Amino acid sequence: MSETSEALEGRSGELTEDAIVRFRGERPERGWRSLLYRLTGGLVNPGLGAAERTRRDRLRRIRRGVPGTHQIAVSSIKGGVGKTTVSACLGLVLAEHRGDRVIALDANPDAGTLADRLTGDTSVTVRHMLEHLESAYSLADVARYTSLAGRLQVLASEQDPAMSEAFDRAGYERVCSVLTRFYNVIITDSGTGLVHSAMEGTLALVDSLVVVGAPTVDGASRASKTLDWLVAHGYAAAVANAVVVLSCDRKSAEVDPKRVRGHFESRCRGVVDIPHDPHLASGGRIELERLRPATHDAFLALAALLADGFGGRPADRRA
Structure with missing residues (x-):
């Protein structure tokens, strides 16, 4: 493996969504919070509920390198x-x-x-x-x-x-x-x-x-x-x-x-x-x-x- 490819492989774990996507707020994707967010075109954002916060935290941990x-x-x-x-x-x-x-x-x-x-x-x-x-x-x-x-x-x-x-x-x-x-x-x-x-x-x-x-x-x-x-x-x-x-x-x-x-x-x-x-x-x-x-x-x-x-x-x- 070349030095360049080794370096790319070593950096591959850094290109996650959290690392490269600009902050876009905590948009709810489930339940009434998501419905309200979509119906108001994003003008009203009730934030994440406890269950959705827990789920997102678990997904973040699951994706660990x-x-x-x-x-x-x-x-x-x-x-x-x-x-x-x-x-x-x-x-x-x-x-x-x-x-x-x-x-x-x-x-x-x-x-x-x-x-x-x-x-x-x-x-x-x-x-x-x-x-x-x-x-x-x-x-x-x-x-x-x-x-x-x-x-x-x-x-x-x-x-x-x-x-x-x-x-x-x-x-x-x-x-x-x-x-x-x-x-x-x-x-x-x-x-x-x-x-x-x-x-x-x-x-x-x-x-x-x-x-x-x-x-x-x-x-x-x-x-x-x-x-x-x-x-x-x-x-x-x-x-x-x-x-x-x-x-x-x-x-x-x-x-x-x-x-x-x-x-x-x-x-x-x-x-x-x-x-x-x-x-x-x-x-x-x-x-x-x-x-x-x-x-x-x-x-x-x-x-x-x-x-x-x-x-x-x-x-x-x-x-």
Whole structure:
């Protein structure tokens, strides 16, 4: 790379809207404030409401630059709590609002459904990429093994149970060694087996950890046990920097959600509640525009929390 191109690349993160667009006031874009602004031709500007200020702040944080590559692992010791849904929506939100490259990788050894939920295309999988890894010299070479959901690229897991065990730690690390050359953010949808070899590779490379649970007795206890296991195996720093997601598709009036949330807030960097959403509950293809506003805002909050760690020094993976 020439000196000129290196300089341009180093400055590329500075050309943001905030940096180059002249100040034009805080024009509301949602709700009655936006309607009043447009009806009066801009003569009356009520300013931004609290919700819109919060949303704009989250978007600003999400767009933070990443030096190199940031790897996010979404995990849970329990299946059926929404781990793949969280991985999919997080990937869609980051890809939608960032200007760089984001990829979601399904590392589930048991025929994961990430690609099903995002693109419906599982004809080419991570196994195919592994078989031809030595010829992956460019982004176009890598894209042969991915499918596209909006701006998010998706790398499907192996769907044949007889072949899925071949994707072990060594395979995961080989794939990531290629992906980190071309992508700024890598989201790994991990399997539920924390002792699986591929999970060892995921934890060895992770910069940010997301643990998914639910505000139920089993969902909360399994999420807490996931954190316990990680601490016991040397990942205390990763746990302290983790974000816990509570998927509220399942909840009970007998469970105190404040106590559940307080438990995880005392152990991790942040907690995000994902409200029940009929679109997500159907189990079909996920489309951001079909999410309820509250659900979309919750995933913006999750993405912003994780983006707060972009550009900074990641915590040591092992304490």
